[in-house]
Amino acid sequence: MHVAKKEEIFPIDPNKTYSLMAIVEGDSLQVDKDPGDTVSSWPNLVLRELLLFLVVGIAVVAVSLLFNAPLEEPANALHSTNPAKAPWYFVGIQELVSYSAFLGGIVAPAGIVLSLLFLPYLDRNPAGVGVWFAKERRVATTLFTVFVVSMLVLIVIGQFLRGPNWTLYLPWK
Amino acid sequence: MELNHCGGAATMPGDVDEGRRKFVKKVTVATLALGVGGVALQTGRFLNPNVLYEPARAFKVGELASFPIGSRIVIEGRGVEIVREREGMHAVSLVCTHLGCLVKPVENNPDVGYACPCHGSTFALKGEVLGGPAPKDLPWYEMYMDHTGAIVVDTSKVNRERTKLVV
Amino acid sequence: MSATVYTIRDSIKNLPKNIRSSVVRPVEGTQEQARAAAVFGNVFLHIHPARVHENSLRFSYTLGLGLISFYLFLILSVSGTLLMFYYTPSTQLAYHNMKDLEYVVSFGVILRNIHRWSAHAMVACVFLHMCRVFYTGSYKAPREFNWVVGVCLLLMTLFLSFTGYLLPWDQLAFWAITVGSNIAAYAPWIGEKIRFVILGGNEVGQMALIRFYVLHVALLPVVALILMGIHFWRIRKDGGLSRPAAE
Numbered sequence: 001m002h003v004a005k006k007e008e009i010f011p012i013d014p015n016k017t018y019s020l021m022a023i024v025e026g027d028s029l030q031v032d033k034d035p036g037d038t039v040s041s042w043p044n045l046v047l048r049e050l051l052l053f054l055v056v057g058i059a060v061v062a063v064s065l066l067f068n069a070p071l072e073e074p075a076n077a078l079h080s081t082n083p084a085k086a087p088w089y090f091v092g093i094q095e096l097v098s099y100s101a102f103l104g105g106i107v108a109p110a111g112i113v114l115s116l117l118f119l120p121y122l123d124r125n126p127a128g129v130g131v132w133f134a135k136e137r138r139v140a141t142t143l144f145t146v147f148v149v150s151m152l153v154l155i156v157i158g159q160f161l162r163g164p165n166w167t168l169y170l171p172w173k
Numbered sequence: 174m175e176l177n178h179c180g181g182a183a184t185m186p187g188d189v190d191e192g193r194r195k196f197v198k199k200v201t202v203a204t205l206a207l208g209v210g211g212v213a214l215q216t217g218r219f220l221n222p223n224v225l226y227e228p229a230r231a232f233k234v235g236e237l238a239s240f241p242i243g244s245r246i247v248i249e250g251r252g253v254e255i256v257r258e259r260e261g262m263h264a265v266s267l268v269c270t271h272l273g274c275l276v277k278p279v280e281n282n283p284d285v286g287y288a289c290p291c292h293g294s295t296f297a298l299k300g301e302v303l304g305g306p307a308p309k310d311l312p313w314y315e316m317y318m319d320h321t322g323a324i325v326v327d328t329s330k331v332n333r334e335r336t337k338l339v340v
Numbered sequence: 341m342s343a344t345v346y347t348i349r350d351s352i353k354n355l356p357k358n359i360r361s362s363v364v365r366p367v368e369g370t371q372e373q374a375r376a377a378a379v380f381g382n383v384f385l386h387i388h389p390a391r392v393h394e395n396s397l398r399f400s401y402t403l404g405l406g407l408i409s410f411y412l413f414l415i416l417s418v419s420g421t422l423l424m425f426y427y428t429p430s431t432q433l434a435y436h437n438m439k440d441l442e443y444v445v446s447f448g449v450i451l452r453n454i455h456r457w458s459a460h461a462m463v464a465c466v467f468l469h470m471c472r473v474f475y476t477g478s479y480k481a482p483r484e485f486n487w488v489v490g491v492c493l494l495l496m497t498l499f500l501s502f503t504g505y506l507l508p509w510d511q512l513a514f515w516a517i518t519v520g521s522n523i524a525a526y527a528p529w530i531g532e533k534i535r536f537v538i539l540g541g542n543e544v545g546q547m548a549l550i551r552f553y554v555l556h557v558a559l560l561p562v563v564a565l566i567l568m569g570i571h572f573w574r575i576r577k578d579g580g581l582s583r584p585a586a587e
Contacts (some may be wrong), residue, residue: 020370026389037393038391038393038394039381039394039397040360040375040376040379040390040391041385041388041391042375042376042379044373044392044397045388045392045396046379048397048399052404052408052411053411054409056412056415060412060415060457060458060461063453063457064457065453066459066574067455068449068453069452069456071439071508071510071512072396073421073511074511075435075509075511076511077250077544078250081290081511081512082291083291083292084290084291084516084520087502087518089467089498089501090502090520093523094519097271097272098305098306099306101306101308101523102271102308102489105523105526106523113495115472116491116494117491119474119484119485119487120479120480120481120485123480124480125479126480127477128477129476129480129581129585130395130476130477130580130584130585131403131477132475133477134476134477135370137477140474141475144475156518164290165290165293166290166291166292167566222540225541225547226541226545226546227541227543227545271517271519272518272519272523273519273522274515291519
């Protein structure tokens, strides 16, 4: 009984080149909508992607031809470099660590990661999706900009303004 | 839970014994949790090295005669400095308590004994923090004289009382 | 009704055509159908939908940052695999391998440059991609989970870059990892233990080098690849790239 009914809806047809993957409830983005604002992926999207790959590849090779990756003396556990710096993306954290190791090294990074992970569950306001710097999201935009700018400032201080003994100095002096 | 007899008239093919199903589900989930937890725990134990191919924590630093009174001698590669004063001698760690850089002994300054090149922590001659981000004083290590008369420092034992080795 | 005769002669004559049609399935139909078939008939392209919204093509909307990050990952995988042929994760040899790459190996220095600069660029691009997604509000429902996957990918990128930092075994590497692992040791209760297990000892040495190497070339790339698969799959399942609500 059951099987026969199934065959009625989805008859086996040797010419069929598609198959039923799932039955979903509710409407999807494409149900009952005409493909008005859409274009075919080939060639519109794929060619743009290939073009971008070309640009990225050329840029990487060009930079690699012009600048050599740094390589210092062999590792020596007997002599600290002065100053010893973490990779640039951790230098902001290191700058915080130089004020307080526990607050800057553990609390701040953990706080950043946790707030990023929970961000979409805390900001539930659906307004302003799909627009750069939407007017409805001024508070969120401002807060995030403060976060990004402070990260950048810390990285710049740590990377460029910290000299021997981690003292502040100005690079042009 | 009710026992079903195989082929008995009481159970239809479509009937489901909910109690039995719940039990099987519980056992399955428990076994899975036990397995995953056990694997995670044992992987952690596996990754914890049992043998370290590092220099021994206790090592000879030399005869007493090589440490004259008033001298501060850095033991290269061991991260300790032997300080001998009139009252006795002690071994102070040169590993910065902040982030593990090697602090440099400061000469000719009665106030500052050690300065860290990485983040600018400074320590007094006895290892107390003077400034910078370091959270703790530089520890002193246990030291003793063995039967051959050589001075031995054991970096696995911290000398919390900061007692000097009197010789 | 005459049966078709399959002769060896005809087979050889039609060999190129037959090979071609077995690899690329010929599509009969409208141009639209052929274009759709070009996407879902190709294993490398089938992650795309047959049709995309015009907004997804606007470069000024995405700035291509996610795709650039992925391309950099590909470049890093290829250049990294090539570098592995000349690299030994040993404190005795690692630094000499670097010098060999610079002076002895054909294209060694440019390969190392490509790997190093792409790694820096990838950290920057992944971070900028996150900024783009934030400023366009693209993490909002129904895309919350994909944002979470993206944050995990950012962490993977940082771990990959950090583990790779030790491998040249020069002063820069040694002291950066010493400082970095000591930051981890400040974590309450388990910090010292974490540091001990990451380094495989009390100090940065041979055990730390081999651990960072295995993480860098095997474990972390596989985890990153799986997360990327989920990330790309979810883009389509969540309805494609975000765009302004239709009027």
